[in-house]
Amino acid sequence: GAVVSQHPSWVICKSGTSVKIECRSLDFQATTMFWYRQFPKQSLMLMATSNEGSKATYEQGVEKDKFLINHASLTLSTLTVTSAHPEDSSFYICSAPVTGLQETQYFGPGTRLLVL
Amino acid sequence: SQQGEEDPQALSIQEGENATMNCSYKTSINNLQWYRQNSGRGLVHLILIRSNEREKHSGRLRVTLDTSKKSSSLLITASRAADTASYFCAIIQGAQKLVFGQGTRLTINP
Numbered sequence: 001g002a003v004v005s006q007h008p009s010w011v012i013c014k015s016g017t018s019v020k021i022e023c024r025s026l027d028f029q030a031t032t033m034f035w036y037r038q039f040p041k042q043s044l045m046l047m048a049t050s051n052e053g054s055k056a057t058y059e060q061g062v063e064k065d066k067f068l069i070n071h072a073s074l075t076l077s078t079l080t081v082t083s084a085h086p087e088d089s090s091f092y093i094c095s096a097p098v099t100g101l102q103e104t105q106y107f108g109p110g111t112r113l114l115v116l
Numbered sequence: 117s118q119q120g121e122e123d124p125q126a127l128s129i130q131e132g133e134n135a136t137m138n139c140s141y142k143t144s145i146n147n148l149q150w151y152r153q154n155s156g157r158g159l160v161h162l163i164l165i166r167s168n169e170r171e172k173h174s175g176r177l178r179v180t181l182d183t184s185k186k187s188s189s190l191l192i193t194a195s196r197a198a199d200t201a202s203y204f205c206a207i208i209q210g211a212q213k214l215v216f217g218q219g220t221r222l223t224i225n226p
Contacts, residue, residue, distance in 0.1 A: 004158075032212060043204060043216045044159070093158055097212050103147055105214060107158035 006108035023094030029074035030096035038091040050077040084115040122217040135192040137220040139205030
């Protein structure tokens with residue numbers, strides 16, 4: 001079946017640095033991808049909708065200048081956490097709608113970010 | 117904003133027993149979905165039930181939907197250790213955006 005991959009699977013960085021997370025659809029094209037954030041033992045919170053060839057749409061309360069999203073191709077979306085701080089430490093997950101069944105989504109395995 | 121509320125938040129049962137998780141939501145829906153998340157991993161789609169359906173089965177999974185009560189339940193029969201995971205209900209808001217419930221952490225004890 002269709003697969004969504006994320007890279008890296010985990011990253012540790014120093015406070016103030018920027019971190020880029022990639023989300024790829026491996027055998028299908030995705031004009032839309034979604035980025036979620038999940039804190040320990042909590043649910044997923046949608047951060048933004050990534051649109052191929054246009055600007056991302058951010059959810060209320062999500063700083064677009066801090067979480068930069070680029071959907072440069074039909075198989076790749078990137079999330080860059082700029083000037084990361086310890087409070088940005090979280091589990092970041094991307095997803096893409098299922099081809100032919102847009103109501104469901106394939107999820108990537110997630111990226112665990114730890115900011116020291 | 118989170119639309120779904122799930123209960124229980126955590127459930128621990130013995131292998132072979134049935135596990136039931138409940139989900140409530142606030143808005144009108146076209147469908148409701150259930151996903152599973154193994155610890156530290158992404159989500160896997162389990163089942164989708166449409167608003168005009170009352171019950172749906174998939175293997176050992178049984179999902180019910182009561183739109184008058186805005187609630188759904190997920191039943192896992194004959195549980196196995198491999199079923200240990202978090203289970204989330206989700207509804208769609210706007211264009212394809214999934215909104216998740218708080219989740220139920222299910223532990224199956226051998």
